[in-house]
Amino acid sequence: MTELECNKLIKRDITISECKEANPDDCNRSYFLHIPTSICNEQNNSIAGDNLPPTLPLVFAIHCFGCSAMTMYTSFAQHANEHNFVLVAPEGIKHSWNARHCCGYALDNQLDDVGFLSNIQSALSNEFAFVKPQFTYATGWSNGGFLVMHASELFRGIAPISGFIAGIESELKRGDIHGGKPLFIHQGMDDPYVRSTGCCHDLNLPKCCCNIAADTCTDVMDVARDWAVEVNGCKNDETLLAETSYANKDDGIRCLTSSNCISNTTICTYDHSGHFNQQSFDKAFPMANEVMNFFARDACEVNDGWWNGIDKTCSCNTERSGPLCLDKVVAEDRFKNVCYFYQSGICGDCQLHNIGSSCICNGKKTEKTWKDWKRRQIRQSRIY
Incomplete structure (x- = not known):
């Protein structure tokens, strides 16, 4: 390169x-x-x-x-x-x-x-x-x-x-x-x-x-x-x-x-x-x-x-990665985004609890996943 x-x-x-x-x-x-x-x-x-x-x-x-x-x-x-x-x-x-x-x-x-x-x-x-x-x-x-x-x-x-x-x-x-x-x-x-x-x-x-x-x-x-x-x-x-x-x-x-x-x-x-x-x-x-x-x-x-648009960030699902979610996540990394998402925005320090279910956030288990969180959000209007 x-x-x-x-x-x-x-x-x-x-x-x-x-x-x-x-x-x-x-x-x-x-x-x-x-x-x-x-x-x-x-x-x-x-x-x-x-x-x-x-x-x-x-x-x-x-x-x-x-x-x-x-x-x-x-x-x-x-x-x-x-x-x-x-x-x-x-x-x-x-x-x-x-x-x-x-x-x-x-x-x-x-x-x-x-x-x-x-x-x-x-x-x-x-x-x-x-x-x-x-x-x-x-x-x-x-x-x-x-x-x-x-x-x-x-x-x-x-x-x-x-x-x-x-x-x-x-x-x-x-x-x-x-x-x-x-x-x-x-x-x-x-x-x-x-x-x-x-x-x-x-x-x-x-x-x-x-x-x-x-x-x-x-x-x-x-x-x-x-x-x-x-x-x-x-x-x-x-x-x-x-x-x-x-x-x-x-x-x-x-x-x-x-x-x-x-x-x-x-x-x-x-x-x-x-x-x-x-x-x-x-x-x-x-x-x-x-x-x-x-x-x-x-x-x-x-x-x-x-x-x-305020923070200028794009939050990805577990299948995608990158600053604007334009890359596929390889199989062994596909659930790392879940913990990363909480670490950067919700839970603080997180560790992967088990594949596809939850994170350990500040020592306390949460059943939240990225998709659960997204479902509860009012999606930003497409009126730009």
Whole structure:
């Protein structure tokens, strides 16, 4: 395994395989990598060694037009570390991405930026056994938001910010291999650059920024509703009903989530946030933690884990292990999780009493098991 330091910015270069760009220089790309401390050796802060780390989700954070990878790294690295994510911040050529409607050099030259992201995903999963493509998420701002929607087939769930695309690729519609695709979309209603109405061809309106070339006038709320119904199979007539705890009316933030769905669809609108660029993205966008929490909850629930968004922990049943319950427990270790669960959350110091029944907690036997405890809990609402 490659030796890498954890909780540290690591710049890496990659040459795109089977690259077809007109300019050969555009086949040489770069990205920044951040490994969380949870899988590191405390003595040398490295993942090198013989112990196989647990599976961790991979999260792409994709910058805006005119920005750099550091914009997203600064905003999301700490939150990725706290939620046990491997973070990737890719660098766009000439600060741009080809995302169908936007923007700059990459769009003008039709660069294969979806292929670039796919190459990173494949390279990291081949290099590190704890990275698996099926547990990949992505968030992006502005041009990056357009790209995460354009490249959504690569990801288990996405969170576009101030950048959205109307229309849904046919392969995503009800029948995606993951059973839906979580969407957490953010849009300033007063955004002067990416309009919440989606209109860029209306001659009665000023020209859109950055040559954004959307050919429809589909409102961001309609985009979220379409995604809820066509991708995530929501059954209600009104598909965006419940207001979430993320809402903050004093700050003009309204968040709505769909219900009766295969996967979650949540939209947050902001009355006074513009394009999240005043003063800077990391200061203007208030929900970087919530984006990571959204992804972590989804990953945790893949194998019926129980996500605690306050403590940022995922509690596993006896069949699963790892920070987000993404690994199978080997037969001889399958009941260790029971005692570990009590030790970390309920009983204090525990010892295994007998396989599959109970723990000795502080010298006193308890018949509680993880499943018994879970049955008595009011499962956290799926309203994120």
